[in-house]
Amino acid sequence: MTSRVFLVDDDADHLAALADLVGAGGHSARGFLRGAEALAALDSDPPEALITDLRMPEMDGFALLDAIGATGQDIPVILITGHGDIAHAVRAIQSGAEDFLEKPYDAGHLLGVLARVLRARATRTELARLQSEQLAAPAALLGDSPAMAALRDRITALAPLDVDVLLTGETGTGKELAARALHGAGPRGRGPFVALNCAALPEHLFESEMFGHAAGAFPGAQDRAGKLETAAGGTLMLDEVEAMALPLQAKLLRALQERQIERLGENRLRPLDLRIIATAKADLRQRIAGGSFRADLYYRLTGAEITLPPLRGLGPDIALIFAHYATLAARRYGRALPEPDFALRRDLMRHDWPGNVRELRLAAERHALGLEVTLPLPEAPTLADRVAEYEAREIRAALDRVRGQTERAAQDLGLPRRTLADKMARYGIRP
Template sequence: MSSLIHVVEDDRDHRLALCDLIEAAGYRAEPFAGGSEALAASSRPDLILTDLRMPGMDGQALLEAARDRDPDCPVVMISGHGDLAQAVQAMRAGAEDFLEKPYDGMHLLSVIERSLRSRAARAEIGRLQDRIARRDEGGLLGQSAAMSALRARIAAIGPTDLDVVITGETGTGKELVARALHEASARAAGPFIAVNCAALPESLFEIEIFGHVAGAFPGAQDKPGKLEAASGGTLMLDEVEAMPAAIQPKLLRALQERMVERLGENRLRPLDLRIIATSKADLRPLTLDGSFRADLFYRLAGTEITVEPLRALGDDIVLLFSHYAGLAAARYGREVPQLPYTLKQRLLRRPWPGNVRELKAVAERFALGLDIPEEAATPITEPESLAERVAAFEAREIRLALERCRGNTERAAKALGIARRTLNDKISRYGIRV
């Protein structure tokens, strides 16, 4: 069933026009002349679209009452000329967005679509909360094009038996992707064994990977290596770029033949496993300078997955922040804190060099009532003047348009109704990453 939108507007002609526009877009609209009528309705909306200035209960009071009744119901404000200060106050009180009259109908529909999508994303967090809390898979949540494409690629590659190389910055959730691939495969019931190639001393690497037999060295007993331990399942080679050069040809032979020879033994043991290698660096340039064997790379890279950094995920940043703050609040017996509008803007503009790992730590501090440390944040002066607020709003709309158009500036310019050259100038002015 299509989403239900409560339209609260005291001007009858405007109210009916809004309902016609909303229903033409495929939603259900229910009109109300005032806030009190909307609150008394038996139906429960998926979104409330309300004028700010109305006789009796105004939009601000309706916002507060609606959030008390259903904190997850998005409220979009429509403000008249001169009401901008009040609209900003409403945003800080929890309104999803606001539009200033006169507004463009297509822009209104895009705001409604985005708000409903955000609500659906929050509902997804609720449905998956227990599973994510147990397995910490929050990094795969999100509604952005990048996260949708990543989940689609996992769904396509997971059921195959191809070896995979996953590349991404530190903290982007490469291990979560590896585990998701394992769970999507026919090997899901088998073991998932992870080896950190950077943390394992070179002197122990061969023993840990290939195993040994009794008598191989003083005090040695029979012990299978990680390759054998992962038989029937998946072996993840984390930070594979740090693998010692002397081990690389031995691993290559084992993977080519799918056979392993334990240290101190002269017989081969069969291997039945899938290899998933993760790397912080692109392995191709490393094959050119000889620091990583090209033949091993091509053996590992049956296919490849690139995990986007957090700064490229747009509104998913706020979604993930809310998720981790909620987990921390539940863990420490605190109330789930509300995210003010200004904090959301800071989160979206922060570069997040530590990616999801950094975001999780910041969210936990926020849930405990600790402020985000200024030394860890990009210095940001919150917009105070009208020009600054308009610029912040414009930059956000451009980011959203680019997200919807998957970075295609020509399509984004058409969607925004501006020339492509003008869009490129604004992208440069606001420092937006395409």
């Protein structure tokens, strides 16, 4: 998307050259010879960023920076300074400028600084929009990366279909958030959402918890509906379904196939009308191959499957999600939110996030409380690791462009189809 950028410099030749450079970078540049002219244009045509020379007659860069700040608009300012003006530039940064460049500057460096400033502003704008629309609800799935956009599209497409869904992903990737989003946007959204942690359910209590029991089924027992009945008209989420023992899988399978159950101690069938959303952090196909998960149950649960992306692959979304949770925590604790410094912003992007969003949320809350956030950085990757990462990224991008058609992707990449299939298997990529 083209960004509007104001340029201010009293040197007409330099202003024209700068406008050409910014325009070549894919942005819409508008030049002004005086700061007052740029300031007057803010109301009618506000830019996404402004680049200004520091030393100018009438209104210099400092005065323009102060005037923009007084308008209350979020317009990041980049200052261009002459040699020896670094002390002034540091003062400008302290006054609110986003960055500065010293003449003579490198064209590529200027465009890189501008791109970073625009991304930071877009992050702030998106966060404000999400919060203003109250998308801090449990089913919010934040981010604008291709992976998050694809996830939201997949949820939007599947939610109204009322099919059972299997959600897979690493620990902390937001499987329950996705399950709640599927439930809330579907035809059963007004019904109950019942969650059952399969990993925490003792085998001897399985039938009672899942199917319920009748009065007198065992000493002191009263009539009690199980999780399947409790979710009638709504959704039952089977969390960590891979942890369920094989004998219990068989009992669950029968109930799901027949869509009816018998309570313990009762001799009548009760129909089931519900949607099942199962979550797994392990690859159930591998569990099937290893004999610890039933293939027939897998196919019963998988009317559709969604894989949630790990946080480390979401790029700029990491800072957006961090800012979101830090803002919520600051409001909850009644504290002013400290601005993350450069080192923290850098570490957010470089950290591996093995705990994914759950780990990020804890880090954001520590930041909101003013506590130190220490993020151990991964060891420097080897050349082979970097090559493999590049290959995997390019293969995913090619598959995205052709909507998963491997033959066309192979043609685009200049690879034999079998070679592409081998690489996809090596990197765990599915079209």
